[in-house]
Amino acid sequence: MDLSDRSSSLTTAPIGEESPLEVHDLTVAYRKKPVLWGVDLRAPAGKLIGILGPNGAGKSTLIKACMGLLPASAGWVKVFGKPINQSLLRVGYVPQRESVDWDFPVNVMDVVLMGRYGKLGLFRRPTAADRSCARDCLERVKMLPFADRQISNLSGGQQQRVFLARALAQESDLYFMDEPFAGVDAATETAIIELLHELRHQGKTLFVVHHDLPTARNYFDWLLLLNMRVVAFGPTEHVFTYDLLQKTYGGRLTILSEVAEAVRVKEA
């Protein structure tokens, strides 16, 4: 089933219910060169959604544009039925690990507390309740013993879990995560995916930029195949097909053989 057809993708969320994320004809350009073309999405609630696509497909660009971090040159984004700047407090974000300076003079607890800043509002100090919430979030990613560590004294996987804890502290309903599995060891990856499933069970919607094709099929309920435009968007079992993946990744040989292998395993 080819879900890149706009009329079909618009009907994927039940009518009458506010979709966590609705994107219409979104176009984003860097210096007048478009990197995303006419993206249409209507995300169902309570799903763990993987965003897949080759390098430069605009995966990060899409989630940044959805949160208003990048200006759109055309189209609109609605989060829970409202423009993004009116529903930011229902959005949680895990940026790419490289996007910050890990030598910054803050410790793990400071970073997780930042997740509370949005709900706190301007110029209000974190309270004891915020601190205990931050501690709970650290506990959920098993990083509580590291609360007083300076953030540069952490491994890559630990840094990623700190970012996840910060996003948990946001207590949002819609999450955007930019490659949370990048540079993470296998044990951490399992722990993270369990946490994501737990969040999904709580009815939260999660968009996760992902790189690894073979694991994508097991991890995600829905997939968004992206290559400057939406190639397909739908339940994993419908979207994770040889044809659609080939359409997404084009003629890249190594990826294609990976795809063939992944599909073969699936059909075996």
Next chain:
Amino acid sequence: MIPLTSSSARQFLGIGGLFVGLNSLTTTLCAARIGDITETVWQAQALRFLTLADPSVRFAVLGTVLLGIVCGLLGGFLVVRRMSLVGDALSHAVLPGVALGFLWNMEKDPVAIFIGATVAGLLGTGLVHLITRTTRLKEDAALGMILAGFFGAGLCLMSMFQRLPTGNKTGIDKFLFGQASAIGAEDIRLMTVVTVLVLGLICVGYKEFLLVSFDPGFSKVCALPTRWLQHGLMLLLTFSVVIALQAVGAVLVSAMLITPAATAYLLTDRMHRMLIYGTLIGMLSGVTGAFLSFLGTHLPTGPFMVLSASGFFVVAFFFAPNRGVIPRWWMARSQRIRIVRENTLKAVYQILENEEFRRESVSLRELAERRRLTFDEVFREVRSLISVNFATAVDDSVALTPSGWQRAASIVRNHRLWELYLTHAVQMAPDHVHDDAEKIEHVLGEDAVRQLERRLEFADRDPHGRPIPAVQAIHGHPNGSREKRVTGYGKSS
């Protein structure tokens, strides 16, 4: 000293500006001490300074303290945001504004200068922003251009004004290299306003400025007015540069912004502490600089402030706890000494073990053979053991004290546990594990040892079949009771 007579050169506006700039360097260096005191006895001068008897001293001290506070505080944000060069560019970019502020009513009106300098500073940073956004040039190139371009324009304007009839008496050239003695009551009032503003805003918006500096993208998602906060920080920075200009001068302002904050960065891992330390170091640098320049004649204040700040940095570089050069060297040295001691203890243990602990002491010669060292070297090692009460020596036979015995047994235990772990869990061949264990044995902590024990199911023999000293043996007394317990393991194979 400096050729100023070439009229053809002075007709050239730009070159003329440069010459006047250089000329003012010499005059500033000669004139820039606090007050017009002629005494040269430094004790008397120090007393005058410390009692704050002179109004000019009071103004100078207050002014340098205020700008130390503001610069230390805002410099902290510059350093962690890797924007140190922005401070430098800003301090140069304000110069044309200072000159135009003068033009307003041809006298030193702090408010007019403040406004002119702020506008010029904002224009400069705006242009940097514009260049990086619309061309392929990166920020460093844009900063370099704007810095020099605005500075050149400022020098030109200043040289033009100095040739006007009233220009010479205005003291406009003091803004280039600073003169704390020129700080008046009007200036202090302005500095106080700016300091209160900066302190107040940073205290109220600490949380916001922290997040915007650490992760601007996340701050936007948290619905913080990220852009306004960033612009606000730049505006405060411009204010601080402008008020620091008079005491330190455009050329050295960036040092007052960066050095105290960089020093504080070496001292702590937390942002709020870094800001507090930076503020204190900035204040101290200000007072120290003012004091030092007051001691002699013809000593400039600004350079002394910067030198004081650099002095604090050097102290932190060498002595900062945990990260300074000296503490690091000291820790490495103590560790080296500890490892040598532990190796000696281990050698004693092994010699005794080979004879099934029938003896209590070893001779220096045996020890030298075992350690493959000269007699003298072993003698020194034993003396080091005796100095920490790990061993006693009679003639040339060495016996371990209870604490020495305990440490020796635990090192041997660490070594053998690790060897066993490597052969069992990592499946390394028994003849490959010794060198690794030689290093690990000195760093295994209590927790790691407990974990190893559990994983190895409290095994009592290492891969080479030698007994692993049990916990009782480690805590046991060496005399009598030790023999009974340790020999319980039987002879090693």
